[in-house]
Amino acid sequence: GxxxxxxxxxxxxxxxxxxxxxxxxxxxxxxxxxxxxxxxxxxxxxxxxxxxxxxxxxxxxxxxxxxxxxxxxxxxxxxxxxxxxxxxxxxxxxxxxxxxxxxxxxxxxxxxxxxxxxxxxxxxxxxxxxTLGFPVLLNLMRSWRMRRPPKRWSLHTKLTLTTTFCIVIASFTWFLLMEWNNKLLFAGDGIEPRLWHAMVAAVMPRSSGFDLSWMPGVSDATKVFLSIVMFIGGGSTSTAGGIRVTTFAVILLTCRAAFTGRHDINAFHRRIHTQAVMTAVAVSTACLMLVTVVSMALMIITGCSLCDALFDTCSAFGLGGYSVGVASESSPTVLYILAATMFIGRLGPLTIAYAISRPHNLEAVRYPTEQIVVG
Incomplete structure (x- = not known):
């Protein structure tokens, strides 16, 4: 087996x-x-x-x-x-x-x-x-073989590494600050177990899983934070799940451009194509709607809190493998829902991205623009 x-x-x-x-x-x-x-x-x-x-x-x-x-x-x-x-x-x-x-x-x-x-x-x-993805590993290998400095790495590699390290550092810091005095996890333990659990929380929930024993003991605030981390997931075309870190990075860069009044979305002195922005928005919106619907379904079926339902849903979608008790053998319906969420989480973002990015015929008619009020 x-x-x-x-x-x-x-x-x-x-x-x-x-x-x-x-x-x-x-x-x-x-x-x-x-x-x-x-x-x-x-x-x-x-x-x-x-x-x-x-x-x-x-x-x-x-x-x-x-x-x-x-x-x-x-x-x-x-x-x-x-x-x-x-x-x-x-x-x-x-x-x-x-x-x-x-x-x-x-x-x-x-x-x-x-x-x-x-x-x-x-x-x-x-x-x-x-979690980095094959394109990043390939670019790093070629750069190392050709002795290229980091500034000559591809934009995809730079965005993936920067966003990944930011998420890992934020997760590590969050866990230490919020769970340092958690008696359910560290009853009389020293500094070393705390550092180890912080490292596990910084890397594993994004898509790896493995040790599940400590997860139900964390605070509700940490559950919500880790839900966000699992929803983001790992790098594109990697073995991880989620909407992918580059998708999240493009969304943040789009918000920055909107807040600063810029039309172009730039990163590392490069302009991101409009098609990539549309793909990131579509993937994020569709996946967020999926997570919301599944979370509400779990709340209705099991009567659990929003925090626990969101955690198990994001864990299934991001292929994290963690659970705080919502998924159990006593409720087969919940297991089927989460299994379907895992399947969609593995294939959904890639399918949406390919459907948007594939070549299309040019539009024969373009309608005139008209302003609307948003926000």
Missing amino acids: QGVLIFAVQMGGLGVMTFASLIALAVNHHLKATQRMLTANELGTTKLGEIKGVLTVVITTTFVIEGITFVALFPGLYKVNHGNVRHTLWESLFFAVMAYNNAGFTPDGAGLHVNNWAVGLPILASAFCG
Whole structure:
């Protein structure tokens, strides 16, 4: 059963279009033009001639990061398993695949081996890399090989890294400030467990999951904050869920341009295309409506609070894997609703973005403009 999970998670992490393209390459040794365009959209590249090379880099990068995680996990898990080499090898492989692909499954009930830095840090690092997305990893690899300075990185890489680090730092700071004196989590514990839980809260809720034991004990304010973080999710074309950090960044940049009276939306001395802005607004609005409707449905069915319903909904949509008790086996209807939300959360933003970004025929008629009052 665990082997089936590893295979399914690995294929899901590589991406449906990536896997389909590999099959097409293996059978026909070439890709059709339509397949190249779809794969280019999935991997975030604009040059169709690079598709075969990008696929190779994607596969190589995935297995290299998972291999490094596997090696880094072995010493810590070897001590946890009291010298059982066979069990340690299997757990190292299981955690390495689940961490990079942000699946959050564990091979047993031990969770993330709470407070064990030797096991937790490699998993945190691998999960963080998995949330960046293939375009960012590819751009960083090429920049490192060609010795390009950060100012020559692509705009997508700059936006993804900047927004991701801001969210991680904000989550880390928020957890320390709001949960430092939480007796349900830290009854007589020292500084180290607090720092560890803050690091887990900064990285894992965005899409990784793993250890679920501490989540029901956090305050309502932290639940709402983490709901926002899970709704944003990780990077585009990554193994994470949510509306994606670049979508969130474009929304913030659009608001900044509106407040400052500018028509162009700029970032890092580059202008963002209007089509990207429309896609970000459409994805954010549609996903926000989904989260709102599902949250109200959970409140009606279970009678839970808005805070708990919003948390479980955003966790399902962002593929976070956490729960504060709304999802339970006693209510199959809730489980079906959350399962559907997970499915939409994985495919919905990508589907909406592709539907908006795909080539359209030019409009034959353009109507005259007229002012309306908004706000």
